Amino acid sequence: MKVFTNPVGPGALWFDNLVAADGTPVGYDPQARAFVPVPPFCANREIIGCNWIAPEPGAFCRSCAMTALSPKTSIPYAVLNWAKTEAAKRWVIDNLGRWHWFRPEDSGTRPVFNMLAEGPTPVLMGHADGVVTISVAEADPVLSTTRREALQEPYRTMIGHMRHEIAHMLWWRLSLRADFLDAFRSMFGDERADYQAALQRHYGNGPPLDWRQRFLTSYASAHPHEDWAETASHLLHLTDICDSVAAGLGSSELPHPRWDPYAESDAGQLIRVAVSLVMGINHINRSMGLSDVYPFVLSQTAQRKLAFTHDWLRRGAHGR
Numbered sequence: 001m002k003v004f005t006n007p008v009g010p011g012a013l014w015f016d017n018l019v020a021a022d023g024t025p026v027g028y029d030p031q032a033r034a035f036v037p038v039p040p041f042c043a044n045r046e047i048i049g050c051n052w053i054a055p056e057p058g059a060f061c062r063s064c065a066m067t068a069l070s071p072k073t074s075i076p077y078a079v080l081n082w083a084k085t086e087a088a089k090r091w092v093i094d095n096l097g098r099w100h101w102f103r104p105e106d107s108g109t110r111p112v113f114n115m116l117a118e119g120p121t122p123v124l125m126g127h128a129d130g131v132v133t134i135s136v137a138e139a140d141p142v143l144s145t146t147r148r149e150a151l152q153e154p155y156r157t158m159i160g161h162m163r164h165e166i167a168h169m170l171w172w173r174l175s176l177r178a179d180f181l182d183a184f185r186s187m188f189g190d191e192r193a194d195y196q197a198a199l200q201r202h203y204g205n206g207p208p209l210d211w212r213q214r215f216l217t218s219y220a221s222a223h224p225h226e227d228w229a230e231t232a233s234h235l236l237h238l239t240d241i242c243d244s245v246a247a248g249l250g251s252s253e254l255p256h257p258r259w260d261p262y263a264e265s266d267a268g269q270l271i272r273v274a275v276s277l278v279m280g281i282n283h284i285n286r287s288m289g290l291s292d293v294y295p296f297v298l299s300q301t302a303q304r305k306l307a308f309t310h311d312w313l314r315r316g317a318h319g320r
């Protein structure tokens with residue numbers, strides 16, 4: 001993900017920002033890929049904090065317009081989880097737009113999203129004929145971590161689910177082309193193999209012993225459809241990590257490549273470099289839907305205290 005220019009003042013804007021640093025409301029224009037200070041904003045701005053602009057007052061943005069079903073707001077945390085889910089969706093839709101998917105130049109079908117909250121029974125995520133079903137409960141970090149541990153997965157985030165399920169939809173779009181299916185089958189195998197039986201076999205027997213040599217994840221070994229979805233979502237992970245590294249760390253204030261932070265005598269310089277780097281790394285983590293590596297903001301007072309401790313700690317154990 002890029003880092004964006006603030007249209008109303010100094011400093012940068014991050015993809016999810018609703019306001020500039022001075023509090024001025026801003027919206028993201030997904031067509032121009034730029035922030036603008038003017039409405040019309042998306043009709044979902046108040047309820048779920050969608051920061052995209054809408055084509056006309058009272059309308060949904062390009063991303064929210066793809067949501068056919070939103071969760072029952074009476075279910076606890078449904079709106080909060082839905083907000084996080086839509087944020088992950090906007091991120092992935094914007095990523096895919098870099099390759100022209102779902103933009104005006106793409107004349108094909110748009111995905112339709114059913115965003116469902118979970119009652120006592122879990123919602124099965126999946127894709128069928130252009131319709132993507134997402135469990136917004138997976139945006140809850142406790143539930144997501146519990147399931148990640150239970151299923152022994154190394155990685156489970158909403159942006160990961162979004163990339164995986166949209167990848168199934170993209171397969172369906174590509175399968176409408178004359179030149180795709182034969183090429184797909186020679187790389188991934190025949191997707192007409194019985195899907196339900198394949199999943200039962202996967203959950204009953206586990207992956208083949210040599211899955212690491214042949215698949216990105218153990219789940220990818222279940223069926224050619226899952227192999228495609230896992231592979232395509234990892235391509236999206238890796239591409240977005242690169243984009244975020246380039247955007248987030250490209251402007252770092254690293255004084256020179258061999259700079260040693262432990263040898264830096266100027267606390268102000270150390271803090272400036274650190275802030276620019278952690279903002280960049282936070283940005284990279286967001287490309288994977290992970291928590292910020294350093295989720296703090298440094299006030300002037302905190303910076304003075306940091307400079308004080310820097311001064312005293314640098315005197316070292318030798319009583320210099």
Ligand SMILES: [Zn+2]
Pocket residue numbers: 042043044045050051052060061062063064065
């Ligand atoms: Zn919206």
Ligand SMILES: [Zn+2]
Pocket residue numbers: 164165168225226229
């Ligand atoms: Zn899948």
